[in-house]
Amino acid sequence: MxxxxxxxxxxxxxxxxxxxxxxxxxxxxxxxxxxxxxxxxxxxxxxxxxxxxxxRNGPHPRPVVAAKLGVSISGLARGGITEPLTTEQINELKDANPDWLRRERETQAEVRRENARLKDQGSE
Structure with missing residues (x-):
């Protein structure tokens, strides 16, 4: 069968x-x-x-927007970005580099550093 x-x-x-x-x-x-x-x-x-x-041009879904901006999806929401964005809009945001975007990028970098530290600590 x-x-x-x-x-x-x-x-x-x-x-x-x-x-x-x-x-x-x-x-x-x-x-x-x-x-x-x-x-x-x-x-x-x-x-x-x-x-x-x-x-190439979007509109891009939130996970893609977050990745292109170097922030989390939650960070996008805290920054007031709730709609899909085009590549042009993302580039404009990067160029303007508003306060919320700088803060969220710093937060994201901290999270990555902490995750790397924990990974290193766990492998010892």
């Missing part, structure tokens, strides 16, 4: 998260369909123009 292997599928929101793009900015056919693991792998291996454009 041979079992047939079924293709694993995911919701568009999950696929968008894995691709690092903002779902509402993706084409309607992507937002409304179900994505198989094979389709996701194909999108990652050879991204279509719409995916390259979204990754």
């Amino acid at each position: 041979t079992s047939r292997k079924t293709s694993q599928t995911m919701k568009p929101a999950t696929a968008a998260k894995k691709l690092g793009v903002y779902l509402q900015a993706a084409p309607a056919e992507f937002q409304e369909g179900v994505i198989s693991r094979d389709e996701l792998n194909a999108l990652q291996a050879d991204p279509p123009e719409w995916l390259r454009e979204l990754r």
Whole structure:
């Protein structure tokens, strides 16, 4: 008795998260369909123009915005950033370097240092 292997599928929101793009900015056919693991792998291996454009210019989801700014997602919220941002808006924020962004970057750097210290301490 041979079992047939079924293709694993995911919701568009999950696929968008894995691709690092903002779902509402993706084409309607992507937002409304179900994505198989094979389709996701194909999108990652050879991204279509719409995916390259979204990754390049946005709008970007909050985790991507946070990473590009070097802060946590919570730090974005504390800074009043609750909406997706484009690459241009992110660059403008970096150039302006407001007080909240400097504070959040310092906090993030502290967290990284502490995590590294704990990791070193744990390996001794």
